[in-house]
Amino acid sequence: MRSFKYTITDEVGIHARPAGLLAKKAKEFDSAITVEKDGKSVNATKLMMLMGLGVKCGDTVTVTAEGTDEEAAAAAMEQFFKENL
């Protein structure tokens, strides 16, 4: 299992467009990828659940990847967050 923490810098947080791109990116990997905020964890491939987390600017989330390609998945997800959120 691989995980990292990230503090959101996008002023609107995880809103519709990055949530959609995030879900799309997460689907590229076989590993189960989750995003957790304040004890609530959701499947990163589920766009509505991501938006339901209510992640705002300044919030810190924990992203976890678990599976056969977890190293690549975690690295790619961290890169995605840095570029988009």
Added chain:
Amino acid sequence: MFKNFDDMLGVRILAAAADGRVMPIGELGDGVYSRRAEGDGYAVVPSSGIFSAGRDIALYSPADGVVSEILPQGGITLRTGDGITLSVIYGGGGRISAELGARIYAGEPFCMLPRGSPLINGAIAVLINETDRITELHIRSGRRRHGSAAAFYRVSE
């Protein structure tokens, strides 16, 4: 679409969620929602012009239903009487006045987007989540007033 009255039986209507130009969601061109992975339906580009340019955008419910989910960063989901879940998704930053569990009606305002709010490729998406139940979907593309019919659909029981 309707040749006679019998054709209209079982047809459900989605109202336009905002004043603007309606198009099938597949034409949105954002690469995410337009792929219909989150549902099928329509997008509406809020109208602009000398009367609305630079103003806040009001969003209206596309159907009668119960607010089943409020997505703090950009939308709500509604549960209709026939068990269909509708999602109204915009970019983010809106002021949602609807309450979780409340019943709202087609054409009823539920959200105000401040000017400059991010949208999805300039549009708001209205999606039917249960795509496997949709047996027919017709989008009334073009300029529509909020509350007027934007789409007709049938679902399997």
